[in-house]
Amino acid sequence: MLDEPVVHGIEWTIKELFVYPNEFIYWSIQIVMYPYMTGLVAGAFVLSSLYHVFGQKDLKEIAQFSLVFSLALLPVAALPLLLHLQQPTRAMEPLLTPHFTSAIAAFGIVFTTYALIVLSEIWFVYRKYFVEQVYALKEKAGLPNAMKRMVYRVLTIGAYDVSDGAIKVDKKAATVLAAIGIPVACFLHGYAGFIFGSVKANALWMSPLMPVIFIMSAVVSGIALCMLTYIVIMEWKAFRQRRAGGALAAGEIKGAEEEIISKAAKYLLGFLVAAISLEMLDLIFRGYTAMKSWDILRSVMYGKDFLNIFVLQYGLGNLVPFALLILPRRTLFRTVIALVLVLFGVFMMRWNVVIGGQAFSLSFSGYMHYEIPVIPHSLETFKEGVFGALTVIATPFFLFWIINKFVPSLRRDSEGS
Amino acid sequence: MTCSRRDFLKDTVSGSLVSALPLSAFTLISSAEAAAALDESKTRWAFLVDTTKCVGCGMCVKACKNENEIPYDAAVTRTWVERYVVTKDGTTHIDSPMGGRDGFIDDKIRDEEIEPEDIAKAFFVPKLCNQCDNPACVQVCPVGATYQTNDGIVLIDREWCIGCGYCVMACPYGVRFFHPEKKVADKCNFCYHRISNGMDPACVENCAFGARRIANLKDPDDPVAHLIRTERVSVLKDEYGTKPHVFYIGLDAEVR
Numbered sequence: 001m002l003d004e005p006v007v008h009g010i011e012w013t014i015k016e017l018f019v020y021p022n023e024f025i026y027w028s029i030q031i032v033m034y035p036y037m038t039g040l041v042a043g044a045f046v047l048s049s050l051y052h053v054f055g056q057k058d059l060k061e062i063a064q065f066s067l068v069f070s071l072a073l074l075p076v077a078a079l080p081l082l083l084h085l086q087q088p089t090r091a092m093e094p095l096l097t098p099h100f101t102s103a104i105a106a107f108g109i110v111f112t113t114y115a116l117i118v119l120s121e122i123w124f125v126y127r128k129y130f131v132e133q134v135y136a137l138k139e140k141a142g143l144p145n146a147m148k149r150m151v152y153r154v155l156t157i158g159a160y161d162v163s164d165g166a167i168k169v170d171k172k173a174a175t176v177l178a179a180i181g182i183p184v185a186c187f188l189h190g191y192a193g194f195i196f197g198s199v200k201a202n203a204l205w206m207s208p209l210m211p212v213i214f215i216m217s218a219v220v221s222g223i224a225l226c227m228l229t230y231i232v233i234m235e236w237k238a239f240r241q242r243r244a245g246g247a248l249a250a251g252e253i254k255g256a257e258e259e260i261i262s263k264a265a266k267y268l269l270g271f272l273v274a275a276i277s278l279e280m281l282d283l284i285f286r287g288y289t290a291m292k293s294w295d296i297l298r299s300v301m302y303g304k305d306f307l308n309i310f311v312l313q314y315g316l317g318n319l320v321p322f323a324l325l326i327l328p329r330r331t332l333f334r335t336v337i338a339l340v341l342v343l344f345g346v347f348m349m350r351w352n353v354v355i356g357g358q359a360f361s362l363s364f365s366g367y368m369h370y371e372i373p374v375i376p377h378s379l380e381t382f383k384e385g386v387f388g389a390l391t392v393i394a395t396p397f398f399l400f401w402i403i404n405k406f407v408p409s410l411r412r413d414s415e416g417s
Numbered sequence: 418m419t420c421s422r423r424d425f426l427k428d429t430v431s432g433s434l435v436s437a438l439p440l441s442a443f444t445l446i447s448s449a450e451a452a453a454a455l456d457e458s459k460t461r462w463a464f465l466v467d468t469t470k471c472v473g474c475g476m477c478v479k480a481c482k483n484e485n486e487i488p489y490d491a492a493v494t495r496t497w498v499e500r501y502v503v504t505k506d507g508t509t510h511i512d513s514p515m516g517g518r519d520g521f522i523d524d525k526i527r528d529e530e531i532e533p534e535d536i537a538k539a540f541f542v543p544k545l546c547n548q549c550d551n552p553a554c555v556q557v558c559p560v561g562a563t564y565q566t567n568d569g570i571v572l573i574d575r576e577w578c579i580g581c582g583y584c585v586m587a588c589p590y591g592v593r594f595f596h597p598e599k600k601v602a603d604k605c606n607f608c609y610h611r612i613s614n615g616m617d618p619a620c621v622e623n624c625a626f627g628a629r630r631i632a633n634l635k636d637p638d639d640p641v642a643h644l645i646r647t648e649r650v651s652v653l654k655d656e657y658g659t660k661p662h663v664f665y666i667g668l669d670a671e672v673r
Contacts, residue, residue, distance in 0.1 A: 005597035021515075087601065094559045101556045101557070103557065199587055
């Protein structure tokens with residue numbers, strides 16, 4: 001039994017009626033995670049740009065946080081792809097020999113460009129802080145401080161000029177980068193939509209609306225995750241202040257937090273409406289034109305996947321949080337519930353696109369069901385199972401924890417003011 | 418030695434320019450130019466399937482699995498045979514157990530008994546890679562590991578495939594899969610190693626009924642190419658614009 005080679009996909013695919021012999025769910029949970037994580041990156045960056053480019057001053061604090069958070073999310077956008085490859089050691093090949101008629105070949109270039117923009121924007125925003133740290137740590141003794149100072153010296157890249165003129169240039173550079181970053185972030189994610197939308201063989205995926213739908217839901221999920229993480233961190237800070245006896249300081253933190261959250265919630269609602277409208281347009285158009293594939297698509301959407309699409313995605317993931325956010329007397333608790341549901345809704349959207357697109361056979365005469373592996377019994381069932389997905393979800397928070405030690409994105413008096 | 422920042426930058430720029438100069442001796446050419454630079458091929462491989470002759474014995478699938486070293490008991494296969502049974506009430510029953518490898522010895526289709534008097538028509542349809550002129554799989558490969566030869570066959574470089582599965586998703590015919598041992602994309606190539614050496618593909622050689630035949634469309638004297646030119650043939654799923662090169666005689670409207 002152990003010597004028998006395992007066909008990729010056979011362990012989690014259940015076939016029903018007539019399916020071609022070679023058809024399996026080849027793109028599983030990690031390909032659900034990929035657009036989800038990329039979307040969070042893009043969304044987090046767009047939120048930070050609302051402040052840097054459009055001067056939404058009330059978003060300042062969450063903007064700095066989401067900029068640094070988008071850096072923590074960035075490597076995690078590529079992680080699911082690595083986990084999904086059958087030949088992970090060849091992962092660099094799309095960069096070495098890109099075949100440009102393929103949408104995936106652009107990934108390396110778009111991803112690198114975007115990473116450079118995020119890194120340099122953070123550098124310009126925090127350069128003054130790095131320089132200050134180098135001088136401040138000089139006074140302190142001890143090896144840890146010396147090492148920390150070394151890190152900051154590297155981070156300054158030798159630029160120690162913190163005169164008013166230089167800081168002005170920094171600020172301008174950050175604004176320009178944020179402005180360039182918006183289309184690049186949209187491109188990074190829109191092109192993830194293009195990867196699916198351009199597969200002409202797949203009746204569910206093929207749609208020119210796919211990239212735009214992906215961008216809108218990306219911004220929704222990115223804003224939601226930033227808001228949620230921000231609330232959790234601020235609540236934790238306020239809690240610590242209160243325990244230390246600083247009830248006044250705790251109240252101050254909470255006041256600032258509420259203001260930012262109510263502003264960010266407005267943007268969230270706007271993008272949510274845009275995302276739902278586009279998805280509805282796509283659905284109505286498919287039903288109205290009723291091409292050859294509509295019979296099987298309808299049986300999947302209104303039948304087999306009804307719970308996933310209409311109850312979990314549109315109902316619980318879109319409609320309920322929409323109501324929770326828009327109804328009067330919104331409390332912080334209600335906001336948190338709404339944000340969690342929004343994140344869940346966008347995840348279900350990715351699931352319904354990626355897994356839903358493989359739920360029916362190319363023959364239009366049969367179905368495939370995806371049974372996600374829970375308890376792994378091999379590397380493959382780990383990578384493409386529940387634990388693989390959880391690994392991907394946990395990584396950005398761990399990375400943020402490390403990055404935030406050197407780039408404090410949550411200081412209430414941070415630069416750029 | 419002192420080196421100001423300005424000097425450093427200057428030297429870096431001039432240094433990289435000098436080192437880049439020999440590279441300018443090379444020119445970038447597109448794949449189309451490369452193909453044109455090579456001799457125009459005198460071959461365009463195509464395939465003719467006469468569904469009226471297929472009895473569903475499965476010898477072609479057996480031969481293919483052995484010839485191309487696809488694990489015999491794995492569910493995936495480079496070629497397969499589908500059985501269609503259309504009953505008088507208009508329902509179409511389709512199956513292909515183990516790709517039809519062991520023939521269709523059971524009357525039941527997915528445990529469903531179909532009475533002979535209820536059957537309106539029934540037939541077999543062999544399937545294999547269509548070696549498309551406009552192959553979607555080649556278009557989407559991010560590393561160029563799958564490519565088209567100048568005689569029309571789409572091949573896979575097992576040393577360069579990263580196993581992303583995009584080609585598997587892009588093929589409208591479902592002919593691609595991951596090789597269970599090699600862990601790279603795999604599919605039928607008309608037995609390229611055989612046809613390039615004057616032999617027939619394994620499935621053609623092992624079809625006792627002449628249902629499968631290989632043709633060189635560019636050879637005016639090729640009898641099979643002559644059949645494709647003069648008979649009423651059709652292809653599968655031409656709506657995808659892939660320009661498939663497996664031609665069928667007697668293809669029913671029910672065939673998916």
